[in-house]
Amino acid sequence: MMTRPLCFVVPGSQKSGPAAAPGLPIFVDLAYVPNHCSAKNVDQEFFKRIRSAYYVVSGNDAAGGEPSRAVLDALLDAKAQWGSNLQVTLIPTHDTEVTRDWYQQTHERQQELNIMVLASSSTVVMQDESFPACKIEF
Numbered sequence: 819m820m821t822r823p824l825c826f827v828v829p830g831s832q833k834s835g836p837a838a839a840p841g842l843p844i845f846v847d848l849a850y851v852p853n854h855c856s857a858k859n860v861d862q863e864f865f866k867r868i869r870s871a872y873y874v875v876s877g878n879d880a881a882g883g884e885p886s887r888a889v890l891d892a893l894l895d896a897k898a899q900w901g902s903n904l905q906v907t908l909i910p911t912h913d914t915e916v917t918r919d920w921y922q923q924t925h926e927r928q929q930e931l932n933i934m935v936l937a938s939s940s941t942v943v944m945q946d947e948s949f950p951a952c953k954i955e956f
Contacts, residue, residue, distance in 0.1 A: 822904075822919075829830050831872060835919075840868075841902075843867055843868070843869045844864065844867060844868055844869065845869050846870045846871075846872075847870065847871050847872065848867070848871070848872045848874065849870035849872070849874070850873075850874045851864075851869050851873055851874065851875045851876070853883030854887075855875045855877040855886055855890070856877070856882075856886055856889070856956075857875060857886035857888040857889050857892075860886075860889045860892070861888075861889070861894045861898075862892040862895050862898050863893070864896075865892055865893045865895075865897065866896045866899060866900075869900060869904065870906070871904065871905065871906065871907065872906075872907045872908075872909060873906065873907070873908050873909065874892065874909045874911065875889070875890070875908060875909065875910050875917075876910045876911040876912070877893075877912065877914065877916075878911075878912035878914055879913075885910070885912075885914060885916055885917060886916075887916055887920055890908075890917070890920045890924075891920070891924075892917065893906075893908070894924060894927055894928070894931060894933070897931045897933060898931060899909065901930050903938065904932065905932050905934065906931075906932065906933045906934070907928070907933075907934045907935075907936050907938045908933060908934070908935045908936065909935075909952060910935070910937075912936070917935075917956030921935050936952060940952060940953070
């Protein structure tokens with residue numbers, strides 16, 4: 819059984835993971851959508867090129883446009899062009915108004931494209947801090 823590499827991908831970085839010919843997609847198990855899911859750095863081409871079973875999206879700054887609705891829409895548009903029905907799980911690190919609105923407004927399209935949004939149902943408590951968490955198994 820062939821396994822895909824696990825990697826974190828940073829647009830523009832020469833060290834973003836396994837090498838691939840220009841224009842060919844890279845398949846990974848988990849990709850972190852960088853820069854707080856900002857449209858300044860991530861677009862539809864990112865999701866066409868980096869095809870992942872799981873995307874972690876960060877961002878909790880509505881005033882700064884994070885997470886970006888344009889980036890979330892770019893995932894839908896790119897996934898529609900993949901030509902496969904690979905299950906994709908989107909894991910937001912924060913519950914934001916942008917993410918909630920996007921989820922509700924595009925839920926039907928998410929289902930058509932086999933995209934699931936995973937909400938955290940667990941909390942980790944460490945010293946004086948607590949934060950949401952989820953477990954991903956490969």
